[in-house]
Amino acid sequence: xxxxxxxxxxxxxxxxxxxxxxxxxxxxxxxxxxxxxxxxxxxxxxxxxxxxxxxxxxxxxxxxxxxxxxxxxxxxxxxxxxxxxxxxxxxxxxxxxxxxxxxxxxxxxxxxxxxxxxxxxxxxxxxxxxxxxxxxxxxxxxxxxxxxxxxxxxxxxxxxxxxxxxxxxxxxxxxxxxxxxxxxxxxxxxxxxxxxxxxxxxxxxxxxxxxxxxxxxxxx
Ligand SMILES: [Fe+2]
Numbered sequence: 001x002x003x004x005x006x007x008x009x010x011x012x013x014x015x016x017x018x019x020x021x022x023x024x025x026x027x028x029x030x031x032x033x034x035x036x037x038x039x040x041x042x043x044x045x046x047x048x049x050x051x052x053x054x055x056x057x058x059x060x061x062x063x064x065x066x067x068x069x070x071x072x073x074x075x076x077x078x079x080x081x082x083x084x085x086x087x088x089x090x091x092x093x094x095x096x097x098x099x100x101x102x103x104x105x106x107x108x109x110x111x112x113x114x115x116x117x118x119x120x121x122x123x124x125x126x127x128x129x130x131x132x133x134x135x136x137x138x139x140x141x142x143x144x145x146x147x148x149x150x151x152x153x154x155x156x157x158x159x160x161x162x163x164x165x166x167x168x169x170x171x172x173x174x175x176x177x178x179x180x181x182x183x184x185x186x187x188x189x190x191x192x193x194x195x196x197x198x199x200x201x202x203x204x205x206x207x208x209x210x211x212x213x214x215x216x217x218x219x220x
Pocket of ligand 1: 098101129130133
């Protein structure tokens with residue numbers, strides 16, 4: 001009994017694969033949109049800013065981040081009880097949200113490729129980043145002896161429809177919120193290193209910052 005209190009149990013789809021949390025108003029959603037309307041979007045007002053943004057994405061300043069360096073060569077068994085449960089939930093939500101971004105951006109890039117190539121390339125590069133973030137978080141989850149079946153999530157989760165302009169707002173807001181949330185975790189882990197000593201790469205900061213700063217100025 002003491003052990004089950006120290007190490008919370010999670011429902012599994014199969015051994016080591018966490019059953020996704022039930023959808024609530026707070027759980028990350030998967031999105032779809034009107035691809036035709038997105039394809040016809042007039043980007044001329046912000047074209048130069050978008051080109052500058054995409055040029056930065058192409059350089060991929062974060063490509064050497066998200067490396068599981070020696071900080072990850074350790075056990076997290078000392079994180080137990082409620083802290084462990086909350087941290088696993090945090091990793092699951094974050095991974096799901098990043099993966100949601102990957103799916104949407106990838107689909108947008110595929111559907112816009114021949115219709116709106118500038119936007120298509122931007123979304124393609126963003127999907128690259130989101131896949132990287134989701135993979136990193138899922139690997140972190142495996143440090144807690146769990147993982148998410150992203151293929152299962154893709155086929156089992158409901159998709160919420162948002163009009164294109166709300167997709168753009170939601171993208172901006174979610175990056176901004178993610179940026180501050182990860183920073184709060186880094187700052188907290190520095191202040192209370194014994195409680196949670198995982199350091200997320202600062203690339204999460206720079207990636208989000210670069211993206212949101214530019215999107216702010218390019219979206220009305
Ligand atoms: Fe991300």
